Amino acid sequence: MRLLIADDDDYTREGLKESIDWEQYGIHDVLLAGDGAEALRMCTVHRPNIVLTDIRMPKLNGIEFAEKLSLKSPGSILIFMSGYMDVEYLRSAIKLSAVEYIEKPIKLADVEQAILKSVRALEEKQAQSSVYKQKNELVRQKLAGLLCDEHADSEELLRLCQETGFPPYKRYISFIVKAPSSDLTSIIGDWRGYGIEAIGEQLDRKLCFIIVACQNDEYKQLYSIIDRWLSKNGACTVAIGEEANGMNAIPDSFRTARRALDRSFYEPDVRCLRSNTVEDTGGNDWYNGALPAFYKLSKDNPEGLSEWLAELFASMRRKRYPAKDKAVALLDTMAHSLLGDNRKLVETLANEHGFAEAGHYLKKCETLDNAELFMHAVLSVWMEEKRQSSGYSRLVQEVMSYVAANYRSIDLDLTMIAGHMHLSTSYLGKLFKEETGTSIKQYISDYRIDLAKKLVENEQYKMHTIAELCGFASASYFVKVFKAATDLSPMQYRKKS
Template structure:
């Protein structure tokens, strides 16, 4: 915070500066002026938050200085000092909204009290301003949301335009800004983006669509569009972690929803072309009425009859996506998600393997948040890899034994899982199923369940973020203490010893 002391008496100026602990009040800069004209010049340049001024000064007296100050530095708080306590000066001081009036000869306690009162008034004013700005920013975001909604009521839009100062009678450009970072922590911060556009002469508002996307509406005339595109390209050059999709020009408020949808279609192309950072509407390829109608049945057929061909088949499918670049991202993701669910099902072991060996910590929801086709392909190939590995491990068994293995994979978290539950599910006797499983695998179902849980637990123990009670629950053990006991019996190490060794 900055403060100016204006007084023609050298002793008063220097004495005030040296006698008060200004840092106690949050004041880091103290400036001095010997007359009203010099004080006005310094205030114009430095815009001090507090001005402590004598009323009787050469060149400009305190009242004349204060009148000009209200135009040059309107945010400054005034504190008057004078030994002339006549009525006219008091009236002028009150009219100019002086925070305090200090009588000479000056008492330091009076000055400090006046400074404290001024600082508190400034803080209250700043707090009120922050609340107002926050409220206004929320209103602008709400307005941006209405502007992209084709069902919004025009009278409500007009009212909010009036309240926020956004023009309701111009042409508009709209665009979506997206983070290129696929990390879950990536974030597009709306406020500094709209501020930069407004600081460069445009009138812009926006809405935070989600963590990685925001929608911007800019009011401008047709002749300003070239300048707008220049601004976008310059902004992208400074911010290489973002991409922009620009909608068609909107001639009036009612056309903004169509412009927004055009910017969304343009942004969809980034799924296929993540290297292009400025995407324009109208460049989308048209999609045929029928698109890979047989992809899902063919995938299902291969997974059952010729699973070894699925890898090559998936590569061909993704090559086709890149060549044709349709349909919309949502349709591609929906298709791939269905395929992934066919392979993963409820098999928690496969999902945990995807996390531990391939880094897909949230495999169940990864595709829906996937930003590029390349990332979607990497995920699908990882899913296929862990699925094929499990299939190879069980390929030598009969259908009934494979069904037992699949049931364990889907239900191992259930602490009550045992031979009786599995036999009941398969409508077989426990003696028959237990004997069949032991003959083919060389181990009992009870031992297989225990080994399955321990192998999964080993992977989780290696991850230092998991607590033991969480691992016990995830792996189907009745309690953390029982888990520790079983784990040590199987590995000769406690879970903590195993973690340190790993």
């Protein structure tokens, strides 16, 4: 806090400054003025929190100075000092809301008590102001959210505009700011710093929706400000919606800002995005035919899927179509058809390719490049398993698929599989052994051990977790089987890896 002492007596001014430990009251800057005019000039520039002023001063007496001070620095708190106990002066001081009136000759204890009272009054005022600002900001966020809703009540919007001071009869433009970790308060503060009236709503951890109100001649300036802001915030992207001529058009502006943001899926390096007002429907036939073509290839010519998938992504880049949600839904359907319920493939994706939570990856994917990497990884693990099972009869392949889907069940055995396939255990066991050279029991064990090896290499998995994930009845049994298969305990295998 800052304090000004105004007194024409040098001894009083200097004495007060040197005699009081101002920092204990949170005051770190003490200014001095020798007359009322000088005091007013200093208050205009420095805006002190507390003013300790004599009433009788040359050029401008304390009462005149105080009256002008209320215009120049309205937030300053006054403390009067005077040796003249004049009734009229006292009445004037009371009208000017002086916190305290100190009689001369001055006693330091009186001054300190008056300073303490002023500091507490300031703190209370600041606390009230902070609460008001927080409440006002929450109301402004509510208003921003309602302005996106085409069904919002117009009277409620006008009431909130009046309550928050946001202009209700202007032209508007909305945009979405995308950042690694967006901070609505900071972003709104930046725009208000440019002299632009702005409100907003936090959409999620990375996205903020901003609405700005402007005059007709301010649009060009607004776009240049966006460019300037982006140059200072290198990790951010801004998606701009259509201009809205009135509050009832803001929902459309918000939708087009969303559409513009979706373009970052195809153009991740473009930091200022605008929505195309005309929908691209030229690729509908291509889009509608993509999924049937994928299913046909995966059945009739799996080896051709990799090349087909590369051309699919190349085509999506050329067309920048379909919209992000359609693209993700299409790719997600393809990935699900390859992965199915095969937990081994999902675990392989996580451990060998780094794609954890494969079932949700595409929905969280932010760029087409990342989606392509994921889809090729899915295809790779699917093809590898297909190659391993190729050359076998349909029944043997069905056994392998059943094991891949149910290996986590501790009850998985020949009897369970034969029951599922409605075959006798002796016939199925013999057929499997003849074609693969191993028993179904051994195949299940090898399948679990192969998966367990990958999980053991990852230090984040505890042994009891691996045992559960791989279908072993207990951690101790898992360790026993693992050592029998590898000649190493799981911990020894992890250290060796």
